[in-house]
Amino acid sequence: MAETISIKDAKFCPSGQTTAQDLARMSSEPALGADALTPYVQTKTGGEKSIDLMISGAHCSGCMAKIERETTALPGILLARMNLSTMRLNVQWRGDDGEAETIVAKLEQLGYGAKPFNMELEPLAQKKRVSFLLKAMAVAGFAMVNVMMLSVGVWDGGEMIASERKIMHWISAAIAIPAAAYAGQPFFRSAFAALKNKHTNMDVPISLAVILAISLSIYETIHNNQHVYFDAAMMLLFLLLIGRYLDNRLRLKTGEAAQRLAAMQASTASLISSDGTIMSVPAAMIKPDDHLMIAAGQRIPVDGEIIKGHSDIDTSIATGETLPLAAAPGDKLYSGMINLSAPLTMKALAVSGDSVLSEISKLVEVGEQKKSKFVRIADRAAQLYVPVVHSLAAMTFIGWLLLGSGDEVLRTASLNAIAVLIITCPCALGLAVPAVQVVASGRLFRKGVLIKSGDALERLAKADYIVFDKTGTLTLGSLQLSNMDEIAANTLETAAMLARASRHPVARAVAAAAGPGPAAENILEIAGQGVEAVIGGKTIKFGSASFVGAHNKASGTESWLRIGKAKPVCFMFKDTPRLDARTTIEDLKKRGLGVELLTGDKKEIASETAAGLGIDIWQAEISPQGKLARLDELKAQGHLTLMIGDGINDAPALASAYASASPSGAADVSRAAADIILQGNKLSGLITALSISKAAGRRVFENLSLAVIYNMIAVPLAVFGFVTPLIAALAMSGSSMLVTLNALRLSRR
Amino acid sequence: MEALLYLIPLAIGLGAVGLTAFFWTIRSGQYEDPKGDASRILHSEDKPIVDEDDL
Known part of the structure; x- marks a missing residue:
């Protein structure tokens, strides 16, 4: 498949900071078409055209130099300047509005995502x-x-x-x-x-x-x-x-972090008009009951219902589940989910303004008001x-x-x-x-922890009950092959040849474990089942146990590979916990803090994670509203909760908790709602943040005491005229x- | 004390020059992208003055 090969060809961040999220984005989001870009092109007085693009996947100065150099090299471009602090690229050119499409395609080819930036969102x-x-x-x-x-x-x-x-x-x-x-x-x-x-x-x-x-x-x-x-x-x-x-x-x-949420919203949709032709329109123009075409790998632009086709849907953004769900006609899709394996036709149910994503954004706003x-x-x-x-x-x-x-x-x-x-x-x-807040946030910044509001430190110091989300917070959020030692190298390579063409998380994990290599030709992907191809005259199947004709082995996530009539080989997968998750939780418990796990994921997976990390209290298959309700319950019991989560489904809980934290790989809306952001693939920043916030609390108290002492000496002098x-x-x-x-x-x- | 007649205006004048320069840096947007500017200097577009082929 062409998309998979283009990932391999794309030049990544020159200093090698390309993350798993960047790879996922590159493969799941097609470049925007001209229809989606032209509304954002501005014409200047001299007739020059200008557009502002939000760039994702740029990490270092090398990325900036590459983006500017390659964009300027396109014909007709007058200026391309990137702001590395806000991640925005301004491009100016002479000619047609449609040139914007060429620019975005070029950036996509370089390995960077580009979405138009609505200048009305600028916090002037x-x-x-x-x-x-x-x-x-x-x-x-x-x-x-x-x-x-x-x-x-x-x-x-x-x-x-x-x-x-x-x-x-x-x-x-x-x-x-x-x-x-x-x-x-x-x-x-x-x-x-x-x-x-x-x-x-x-x-x-x-x-x-x-x-x-x-x-x-x-x-x-x-x-x-x-x-x-x-x-x-x-x-x-x-x-x-x-x-x-x-x-x-x-x-x-x-x-500015909150603005990026707006740029993240799916912005184009393929509308099937009454005569059967397909045209690309901005998502904001979709009306309820419109029929839309969703290609494999595309983000769902608006909430809707499937009317034709079977596919796997990555719902992690809305539910926190690691594994994709099989979807069939009649199933509901929410904006932000990703269609993984096969094209679907869906009927729009709600317009962009009241889709789940917008609703969650609103919940965040309400929570923020509460906080102020x-x-x-x-x-x-x-x-x-x-x-x-x-x-x-x-x-x-x-x-x-x-x-x-x-x-x-x-x-x-x-x-x-x-x-x-x-x-x-x-x-x-x-x-x-x-003064204490500035010094404390500066110190935390050097330790990889971003503090977003001044009073967050004060609240962090008081928190006594820590609530964790699972996927992407305690775990890395992506599946990894766990029984690699049991699989022969050539078996793994055969599986990888099939897997490289698929966007399914399991396939991704196999491809990642095997490293770069060729993909098989004429691969058939059956939604919810697996992939199949003929290599060297043998039919090779990779997928679920029933698909290859094997018996389920364990309760965890597994896939089977069968070459011809040979005995099927089992591939086991795990969403591995972050390296320091266990020590962090032990440390939190040692400090006498309550620790609880709330996840939208399945019961078995949640219990395994909780047991592995030493968390005694956990709840699985819990909705965003359920998380909110649990937090309110804890509040009623007199706990001051610190919520740590990363998905869109965690955002309302983050906003309503007493204090909140997000890992840096979190959805933008969650990062916008959280008080602190933990950078790097580490949770230990949380411990640092807690101890610094405690120390900061003491410094504030000392400073206020100093101010009082000062006044006790100076005021009598002033009163008596000295x-x-x-x-x-x-x-x-x-x-x-x-x-x-x-x-x-x-x-x- | 006569020295003050020119020393004070001189001191204030020098300060004013600095202040004006600072205002100019704000106006010309030099604090818009500290991260980008810091690394931009490492990627100069300069080429050798003499083309290497001519040597």
């Missing part, structure tokens, strides 16, 4: 916000160092006379006022929005402190007094903007902090007004009240939590440094 608003925060940070940093340079001169300038000091103050004002107006916007906007809704958040005291510090300094500058607070205000802004920028960038990356109800720790602190600080400032003002005497009593009272507000500005508090700008600057930067250094301790061990 978030991108703008991140870029603005970066600019604001730069401005605040610039202003901070320059104002500080001047104020050090004032503090140390023993021989400085009043007029010189005045000049220094005015220059500081000229730098700090516009800088604060620009760089403070993120805080001012958020504080204003909160106040308008009669709420309060951390940005309210921050904005108030910045505005008051600047206003007070302007007043003091005009009256030629000794103390100004410009440096304190700028430092506050700069330090807080660092945390804000890192936090927003983390969230932008998460949003966890009030962020800093905002929770603000709700206590703001009233306390503000009443303290008010009391200072009243106290100085009542107890003071002389002409300047009003000024002294307001000065001291403002000093209280500035010194209590939650700098340490605002930095304490984000705070000069020098003390304010030292105290503020001192406490910020202290919490940052404490957070950095995390990255050492």
Whole structure:
């Protein structure tokens, strides 16, 4: 079969990082036709055409160079530029819209998948916000160092006379006022929005402190007094903007991962029109009751029912089952499943908008909203902090007004009240939590664990019950030949000659075990049975026991090979557990955490896996809704669950669990829903993540304690009027440094 | 103290140049693809200045 040979010919990732998923994709997804691509081609003002493609299967800089070089070499191409961070390729050319098809075919030939990217999905608003925060940070940093340079001169300038000091103050004002107006916007906007809704958040005291510090300094500058607070205000802004920028960038990356889900949706379908001709149309245009042709190897574009043909269907994306199911007329198919062995005709039941995939995406959204109800720790602190600080400032003002005497009593009272507000500005508090989170996520990143939301660490540390999915999570998700030692090399090679032409997971496993080689000619594949071919005058059958005329041996997955009339040979297959699955589970149990297995797979397979890995509690043949129900049950029992899963069917459970994790090979929708992503074929990252999250929790507690101690010392000084700008600057930067250094301790061990 | 008359503007001016350069790097999209840019330098399209056949 031509497709199989094209896989062998395709040049893979030059650094050899091509994964099993890439191979599966290459063989199961045909290149998109012109009809599916032209709606995404944009025409520029000069008449040049442009398209953005999401590339899958690219792993390294070699892939990028290869893609750019080979695409540019096509006739008429003006520019091909790939973004390795977002995995998007922008191609521009002069000529026909249909050229897009040639480009995609070329990429497919190189071994990469290409799907058009809908520019409407671009998170422009978030991108703008991140870029603005970066600019604001730069401005605040610039202003901070320059104002500080001047104020050090004032503090140390023993021989400085009043007029010189005045000049220094005015220059500081000229730098700090516009800088604060620009760089403070993120805080001012958020504080204003909160106040308008009669709420309060951390940005309210921050904005108030910045505005008051600047206003007070302007007043003091005009009256030629000794103390100004410009440096304190700028430092506050700069330090807080660092945390804000890192936090927003983390969230932008998460949003981009979710977008890839949209690109993954099957986007074309072969429609059989009333006169019998077949045409390729975008999946979004399919109406219920339309008849569709599904070729072998194609992804099911919309939900439907088979009306003609028998085939094997890979349902793992929807049910988590490793083995394909035989499908016959009357059976239902869901979008995202893959038709493996024979062409089918199906009738569309639901349109793309309400197919299972879209429904699951919606479930994820609901789960995410649920999660955001966890009030962020800093905002929770603000709700206590703001009233306390503000009443303290008010009391200072009243106290100085009542107890003071002389002409300047009003000024002294307001000065001291403002000093209280500035010194209590939650700098340490605002930095304490984000600093720990940034350091912890950086350390986990180096260990191959991606943390997607800031509060995930906090939740991970508290989780006490771990729920695993099986296929693709505890196991590698692909079958492997388990009794290779018992099979003669030439027998294996004969089986491989038949297997290389098939997309069935069992055939894949045999082909993988035998390595590259030739495929037999004129292979007949019978859906749900096996493959048959004539080699050297002998009829060779490879398939189920009944197909070759053998007796079932064991309960596991097996296939039989029979050459002519010879005795059939048994091939056994297993979905092997990840290498470190057992040790990881032992480790989790040692930590006193509950471990449970929930899988959509068959009972026998689930019990074998559970026994092999030492999991005592397990449930098999469980639906996505069933997983959700079990999680709710655990929640009702007072458990804080950590769900680890990879399939589309796990996504709702991942989103609704207290905390969640996905292996990196997971379906995009699951990766989008999970709090952490474990990279590489390893589960041990989970243990690392748990221990780092515990350590991070301790650091947050220490930092908050430091902030409290700092306030206990600094606030009385401010209340009783001892705070000069020098003390304010030292105290503020001192406490910020202290919490940052404490957070950095995390990255050492 | 007279030195301050030109030292302060000079210091601020130098800082401003740096700030402007940073804004320019943001505007020209230099932070859009850090991963790609880091590896792009390893795959230069340069060819020998003198064609080897001419030697």
